[in-house]
Amino acid sequence: MEAPPDNDVLWARSLHFTHDDGSPGLGGVSLGVREGEILAVGGPRGSGKTTLLRCLSGQVRAQRGEVWFNSVPVHTMGPMARERLRRDRFGWIDPAPVLVPELTVWENTALPLMLRGVSRRRAKAAAHEWLDRLDVGDRARRRPHELHQAERQRVSLARALAPGPTVLFADEPTAPLHRADRAHVLRTLTTAARSHGITVVLATHDADTAALADRTVSLLDGRRVTTVHLPPVAETEGRAACSLSV
Numbered sequence: 001m002e003a004p005p006d007n008d009v010l011w012a013r014s015l016h017f018t019h020d021d022g023s024p025g026l027g028g029v030s031l032g033v034r035e036g037e038i039l040a041v042g043g044p045r046g047s048g049k050t051t052l053l054r055c056l057s058g059q060v061r062a063q064r065g066e067v068w069f070n071s072v073p074v075h076t077m078g079p080m081a082r083e084r085l086r087r088d089r090f091g092w093i094d095p096a097p098v099l100v101p102e103l104t105v106w107e108n109t110a111l112p113l114m115l116r117g118v119s120r121r122r123a124k125a126a127a128h129e130w131l132d133r134l135d136v137g138d139r140a141r142r143r144p145h146e147l148h149q150a151e152r153q154r155v156s157l158a159r160a161l162a163p164g165p166t167v168l169f170a171d172e173p174t175a176p177l178h179r180a181d182r183a184h185v186l187r188t189l190t191t192a193a194r195s196h197g198i199t200v201v202l203a204t205h206d207a208d209t210a211a212l213a214d215r216t217v218s219l220l221d222g223r224r225v226t227t228v229h230l231p232p233v234a235e236t237e238g239r240a241a242c243s244l245s246v
């Protein structure tokens with residue numbers, strides 16, 4: 001088994017994933033993610049972005065291929081070890097906010113920290129700090145149903161960032177937000193990640209979102225493709241793009 005390059009925090013080789021019902025998910029994806037990098041995973045709906053993030057974060061195990069985190073093989077870990085890795089080192093943001101309805105906003109935000117053994121007092125302070133940064137500090141004592149969808153998604157971001165994950169996986173994190181909100185939340189997310197040295201793997205089919213990343217890898221039908229922009233040939237033909245499997 002060949003070990004991954006030292007400067008890649010995440011490294012995957014030839015991931016093949018088929019869903020339980022036989023639907024193809026990934027058809028041999030390889031990639032490396034450098035420490036502190038913000039990597040966008042682009043591609044149209046159904047191209048395999050979510051499946052790739054789930055394999056990289058250890059939520060599911062690819063049937064074939066390898067995933068390494070900081071030179072440790074994830075693909076050979078059992079479910080408990082993968083669960084611990086996700087709890088201690090990774091953060092996850094879903095396209096729609098998933099919060100515990102019975103807990104207040106600050107309790108939701110503090111929860112991952114407390115699960116890692118941080119005291120309630122310190123977890124509360126960190127939660128408030130992140131909620132303020134994401135402009136929802138004034139909602140800290142409310143319950144999720146009292147907030148707008150966009151505010152709930154900001155809380156999800158605060159909850160994912162508060163424990164300072166090594167890698168944050170964000171699956172279309174601004175999908176439920178309006179355009180103006182989207183830009184602000186994304187800037188906050190990328191600025192926070194850069195200033196705290198958090199590596200981000202961001203699934204998106206939105207070019208504006210991908211533009212905030214350091215690099216983009218594109219998927220099509222569960223495989224990596226390279227998008228080539230061709231220069232305009234004639235005024236009437238405009239600009240063209242095509243995708244090549246690699």
Ligand SMILES: Nc1ncnc2c1ncn2[C@@H]1O[C@H](COP(=O)(O)OP(=O)(O)OP(=O)(O)O)[C@@H](O)[C@H]1O
Pocket residue numbers: 019020021023024025043044045046047048049050051052203205
């Ligand atoms: N739980 C599942 N069971 C069966 N097939 C699935 C399941 N989840 C996804 N798929 C299929 O796997 C393929 C890849 O889906 P995936 O959600 O990874 O793509 P995506 O690029 O994230 O799409 P989207 O932008 O719509 O979220 C699609 O054909 C999809 O229909």
